[in-house]
Amino acid sequence: MRVDLSRAVLADNDALADATREALTAAGVLCVGLLSSPGAGKTALLEATADAWGDPSRLAVIVGDVATEADADRLRLKGVPAVQINTQHHGAACHLAAEPVAAVLATLDLASTDVLFIENVGNLVCPVGFRLGEHRRAVLISVAEGPDKPSKYPKAVLETDLAIVTKVDLSPYVGVSLGELTQAVHQVRPHADVLGLSTRTGEGLEAWVEWLREARAQLHG
Amino acid sequence: MRVDLSRAVLADNDALADATREALTAAGVLCVGLLSSPGAGKTALLEATADAWGDPSRLAVIVGDVATEADADRLRLKGVPAVQINTQHHGAACHLAAEPVAAVLATLDLASTDVLFIENVGNLVCPVGFRLGEHRRAVLISVAEGPDKPSKYPKAVLETDLAIVTKVDLSPYVGVSLGELTQAVHQVRPHADVLGLSTRTGEGLEAWVEWLREARAQLHG
Numbered sequence: 001m002r003v004d005l006s007r008a009v010l011a012d013n014d015a016l017a018d019a020t021r022e023a024l025t026a027a028g029v030l031c032v033g034l035l036s037s038p039g040a041g042k043t044a045l046l047e048a049t050a051d052a053w054g055d056p057s058r059l060a061v062i063v064g065d066v067a068t069e070a071d072a073d074r075l076r077l078k079g080v081p082a083v084q085i086n087t088q089h090h091g092a093a094c095h096l097a098a099e100p101v102a103a104v105l106a107t108l109d110l111a112s113t114d115v116l117f118i119e120n121v122g123n124l125v126c127p128v129g130f131r132l133g134e135h136r137r138a139v140l141i142s143v144a145e146g147p148d149k150p151s152k153y154p155k156a157v158l159e160t161d162l163a164i165v166t167k168v169d170l171s172p173y174v175g176v177s178l179g180e181l182t183q184a185v186h187q188v189r190p191h192a193d194v195l196g197l198s199t200r201t202g203e204g205l206e207a208w209v210e211w212l213r214e215a216r217a218q219l220h221g
Numbered sequence: 222m223r224v225d226l227s228r229a230v231l232a233d234n235d236a237l238a239d240a241t242r243e244a245l246t247a248a249g250v251l252c253v254g255l256l257s258s259p260g261a262g263k264t265a266l267l268e269a270t271a272d273a274w275g276d277p278s279r280l281a282v283i284v285g286d287v288a289t290e291a292d293a294d295r296l297r298l299k300g301v302p303a304v305q306i307n308t309q310h311h312g313a314a315c316h317l318a319a320e321p322v323a324a325v326l327a328t329l330d331l332a333s334t335d336v337l338f339i340e341n342v343g344n345l346v347c348p349v350g351f352r353l354g355e356h357r358r359a360v361l362i363s364v365a366e367g368p369d370k371p372s373k374y375p376k377a378v379l380e381t382d383l384a385i386v387t388k389v390d391l392s393p394y395v396g397v398s399l400g401e402l403t404q405a406v407h408q409v410r411p412h413a414d415v416l417g418l419s420t421r422t423g424e425g426l427e428a429w430v431e432w433l434r435e436a437r438a439q440l441h442g
Contacts, residue, residue: 039366145260
């Protein structure tokens with residue numbers, strides 16, 4: 001019975017996520033979900049993306065956190081419209097669900113948005129199972145987390161479209177290289193796209209922006 | 222109804238956790254739970270503890286991971302009896318629960334164990350709500366995760382007995398100090414015990430072993 005209940009919840013969630021994605025496609029907005037452990041650099045990546053996008057007001061972010069408005073505040077400072085959802089008020093605190101995401105969509109000006117990011121709660125397990133309406137999902141894994149995270153959290157790699165290896169500037173100090181983590185990702189999913197990134201040095205940012213532009217072009221294609 | 226169900230699940234879990242803790246107390250075994258984000262250094266801390274304890278065979282570890290036997294293998298190499306639980310086979314993959322923990326207790330030689338560690342799935346949210354039979358719980362937060370994790374995951378600090386700030390050797394490279402993270406912990410819980418640690422330099426290890434010995438002494442007192 002526990003399994004049936006959770007399947008019913010997921011089916012409801014996925015139906016709402018599909019409706020959200022269709023609305024965003026119709027509005028010409030690419031929606032990208034970001035998943036990672038706490039502190040892998042999701043917000044830092046979005047801050048850097050705001051700087052690289054030309055007009056940051058054409059990006060938008062829905063941020064999930066158990067508590068605080070801190071990440072939305074950081075992104076607003078960059079000129080990005082940002083809505084914070086505190087998941088402790090929405091049933092399961094450990095991940096975003098399609099319902100609160102759909103509920104805040106109306107507060108965003110979709111007509112003037114190129115890309116909507118949904119930054120999930122820092123958690124490599126629970127968010128993976130809950131679609132929110134994204135066209136693409138990226139998982140961030142920091143070199144500081146060690147090389148074994150893809151094998152330990154396989155669904156985070158199997159059910160996302162891009163693996164971003166973050167904080168590659170820390171490689172010499174943690175003894176974990178981009179190559180090692182790329183190999184670890186490929187052991188779980190042989191042909192997965194992997195991108196090395198450091199918001200500190202700027203490495204990988206251009207490739208990330210290019211990935212976004214290509215995904216957006218496919219949306220219209 | 223969703224809330225009632227989860228309360229019933231938690232009540233069952235807590236009753237079993239209480240029974241486990243009583244059995245461990247009777248056997249003179251201190252049980253310490255470790256919680257953290259993925260890659261904060263739980264297994265590295267246990268490897269270092271094995272080296273520092275004198276006789277590593279008098280420690281024991283129950284390790285939770287979504288997948289792989291990797292952490293248990295690392296600890297066995299150090300001479301520590303270790304049992305791996307893969308949570309993907311136990312309902313909720315995102316945390317350990319009292320039932321699988323109680324089920325593997327029988328495989329451990331409690332009579333010759335000083336301290337049993339339970340290393341949870343890397344996740345700062347879900348494991349917090351599920352007691353497993355621990356006498357004490359410690360949360361590990363790496364300086365590489367940034368200074369904002371205590372405020373974003375407040376229960377991880379509020380419902381544990383010790384906050385261990387790990388990888389302090391990385392402080393100069395990530396721009397986050399032990400002092401800053403200590404302050405962040407104290408903003409959530411003013412008098413929380415905080416310990417800075419680096420398994421690379423050995424900083425904090427002696428204090429950690431002392432904390433364990435004191436907790437064990439209180440068990441018998």
